[in-house]
Amino acid sequence: MDILDIAVVGAGPGGIACARRAMEQGLSCVVIEKGRKVLQGIRETYPRGKGVYPTVPRGADEDYIVNEIRPIGDKEPVEEYLVRIEAFVAEAGIPMRLGQEFKGFEKAKGHFIVHTDHGALHARNLVMAFGSNIPVELGVYGEAKTVARNLENPEAYLGAPALVLGGGSTAADIVAVLSRLKRERGDETPVYWGHRRTTMRVEKDVARDMGEEILLGGNIKILHNVVPKLGEVDEEGIERLVVQTQKMPLDGGVYLLQSLSFPMKNVIACIGSQGPAPVFRKLGLQMITCTAGICKIGKEGSELLLLNQSLETSQKGVFAIGGAVSPVYMGAFEEGTIKENKHPNLIYTAVRDGVAVADEIAQRLKA
């Protein structure tokens, strides 16, 4: 059985920097990334054409440590940054398992069994570098893993009805883009726009584009009170998402339900993201609940991950870095005190954390 020195979860700036430093230290490592490319987090959250700033937090050392990951100049267009970092990862030969989602870990003798949706791997240390952008689960009975979370290739939605879930600007934007493409290509199949509530909350510019699209004849069908219910495979082997569109109470506690079923490949769910607290909780790592007396930065009632000075969690050998522990975590200090630690959500911070953790692990393994 091969046991790696480090398994890193997430190929963002933090995970890449950690793996790169681990390799320089002569350690064996692999990066598990759920996206099909590195920097998936940045691909999903930065608007097109955005400049990536090499911001250094106030009071920090100017040194970016892994200079290749520093955005070039005052700001580097995100498209160029993505291409450049992808080339850097390939050139450095950083081992990547793309398209694999981390699911959890369990402790074995002297190492961890790290579970992904493609099986397990074994590692002495685990570095969680999965960022702060954890998609909200669809919450359906059954599996709905193949439902897209963003619009990667609009052309793939031509020729069949599409369903976009979500009541915000991102969902509205995708509905308008898809409708326009279908209209321009003479494709009469509709774009359904489904939302759990009766009102959508979209920015003015997006609402204007949507209004224009409807007036120009876009085939958009708006569905209110839509609840995703079930992920299933039909008799032809097609993965489908069933969404409830109406619920009418009958006598005696009986409901009449109406639903629509879409092939999952035609569904895009823009139902938002959440911080990683639920993931840490599920993994059984110690968290501290903010109370007015303890927290100044964290919101009262929110749970903050407990980390020691080496960014190690309550589970020895499991570390958390970068966006996953931003903007604040609970720092445990040697003298036994615990206090809030401000942790800016920046590429700089993620890179610095990744390097520090790889160095710490190398030092322990060589001791």
Ligand SMILES: Cc1cc2nc3c(=O)[nH]c(=O)nc-3n(C[C@H](O)[C@H](O)[C@H](O)COP(=O)(O)OP(=O)(O)OC[C@H]3O[C@@H](n4cnc5c(N)ncnc54)[C@H](O)[C@@H]3O)c2cc1C
């Ligand atoms: C709109 C926007 C603009 C920003 N602009 C700047 C800027 O100009 N300059 C700057 O310094 N910072 C900027 N930031 C912040 C910066 O992007 C983050 O601080 C940085 O990306 C954090 O790096 P990370 O490696 O910790 O996490 P991320 O970059 O979020 O990477 C995490 C990776 O983990 C993967 N992942 C998540 N869950 C799993 C799982 N279960 N299994 C496997 N893989 C998983 C994700 O797909 C992702 O690729 C910006 C952030 C946003 C949202």
